[in-house]
Amino acid sequence: MTLAQETNVNVVLRKQGEIVLEERPVPTIEPDQVLLNIKVTGICGSDVHYWLHGGIGDFKLKEPMVLGHESAGIVVAVGDKVNHLKVGDRVAVEPGVACRKCEECKTGRYNLCLEMRFAATPPIDGTLCNYYAHAADFCYKIPDNISLEEAACIEPLSVAIHAANRSKIRSGDRVFIFGAGPVGLLCAAMAKASGAGHVSMADISPQRLEFAKSYYTDSQIVLQRPDAGESNIEYSRRTSKAILETEEKADVVIDATGAETCVQMSLMLTKNGGCVVLVGMGSAVQNIPVQEISAREVDIRGIFRYCNTYPRAVKMISTGSIDVKPLITHSYPLKNAVDAFEHVKSGRDGAVKVVILG
Numbered sequence: 001m002t003l004a005q006e007t008n009v010n011v012v013l014r015k016q017g018e019i020v021l022e023e024r025p026v027p028t029i030e031p032d033q034v035l036l037n038i039k040v041t042g043i044c045g046s047d048v049h050y051w052l053h054g055g056i057g058d059f060k061l062k063e064p065m066v067l068g069h070e071s072a073g074i075v076v077a078v079g080d081k082v083n084h085l086k087v088g089d090r091v092a093v094e095p096g097v098a099c100r101k102c103e104e105c106k107t108g109r110y111n112l113c114l115e116m117r118f119a120a121t122p123p124i125d126g127t128l129c130n131y132y133a134h135a136a137d138f139c140y141k142i143p144d145n146i147s148l149e150e151a152a153c154i155e156p157l158s159v160a161i162h163a164a165n166r167s168k169i170r171s172g173d174r175v176f177i178f179g180a181g182p183v184g185l186l187c188a189a190m191a192k193a194s195g196a197g198h199v200s201m202a203d204i205s206p207q208r209l210e211f212a213k214s215y216y217t218d219s220q221i222v223l224q225r226p227d228a229g230e231s232n233i234e235y236s237r238r239t240s241k242a243i244l245e246t247e248e249k250a251d252v253v254i255d256a257t258g259a260e261t262c263v264q265m266s267l268m269l270t271k272n273g274g275c276v277v278l279v280g281m282g283s284a285v286q287n288i289p290v291q292e293i294s295a296r297e298v299d300i301r302g303i304f305r306y307c308n309t310y311p312r313a314v315k316m317i318s319t320g321s322i323d324v325k326p327l328i329t330h331s332y333p334l335k336n337a338v339d340a341f342e343h344v345k346s347g348r349d350g351a352v353k354v355v356i357l358g
């Protein structure tokens with residue numbers, strides 16, 4: 001195979017606000033890696049955030065970086081030490097490669113590995129390109145009944161699986177979710193797959209909630225913005241009281257927004273002894289009503305990405321316990337990647353998950 005002569009177009013964030021297409025050499029692989037021909041990449045809110053703001057929290061863009069981390073592709077070359085994959089295999093790509101040696105890795109919580117190299121988190125290049133070299137043990141072969149588009153959704157689905165694991169959702173539980181974006185919707189799907197009896201979803205966008213009506217949610221609540229001069233905590237008290245006129249308190253509340261008001265309301269809408277899982281990333285420091293935690297034993301749990309989720313995600317999609325296909329609302333060819341990013345930014349035409357086809 002003369003891969004060296006193949007073109008390898010990369011979608012590069014050159015600096016804040018500037019995405020360019022760049023030809024780069026086809027990468028060479030280490031003995032424990034595979035070379036992938038990337039076929040589908042979903043655009044994530046974090047990619048858009050790096051593009052528009054040049055950083056997320058402590059992760060700042062200092063040098064040009066290839067975007068993208070929600071990918072699936074086909075194996076085109078395997079390293080000498082790789083036994084479980086062969087050329088032609090279709091795989092879902094787990095974009096974070098951990099060190100496999102530290103305490104976190106050895107106890108199974110490799111998402112917390114300090115040596116983690118995660119695609120499209122500065123300074124590590126992402127997967128939005130034609131050819132990508134990746135650790136073979138972070139590539140998962142998918143069965144014939146899963147499309148590469150569905151396989152690309154395994155990355156955001158992993159966040160929802162990890163959130164469900166951390167929340168300990170049980171059969172029959174009421175689950176309340178803030179945020180009707182792709183991750184919130186996948187949290188709803190995962191809640192149902194975990195046996196939730198009722199899933200409620202709240203968002204500021206009626207259009208997003210319209211989509212949610214047909215996607216694993218039982219009730220949808222349109223949130224209004226705070227009144228002029230109203231503080232966040234006043235707004236949260238007033239709004240959660242209004243929500244509780246039609247909704248029961250939930251066993252598990254998942255916040256997929258990161259907004260301070262939603263975190264506050266998450267605590268207020270949880271049953272005594274229930275659990276709040278913080279999935280969205282918002283301001284680093286937030287005001288929360290601590291008495292909800294101390295007087296009512298509401299647990300708050302954070303999640304950081306995910307771990308050990310890919311094999312389960314493959315099984316769940318393959319057996320039909322979760323359908324991710326409806327989430328993919330728009331697709332663009334790699335050469336029009338900038339248009340795809342503009343589309344996600346605008347949120348127009350009911351965009352849920354926009355994917356780039358390589």
Ligand SMILES: [Zn+2]
Nearest residue numbers: 044046070156
């Ligand atoms: Zn993502």
Ligand SMILES: [Zn+2]
Nearest residue numbers: 099102105113
């Ligand atoms: Zn490690």
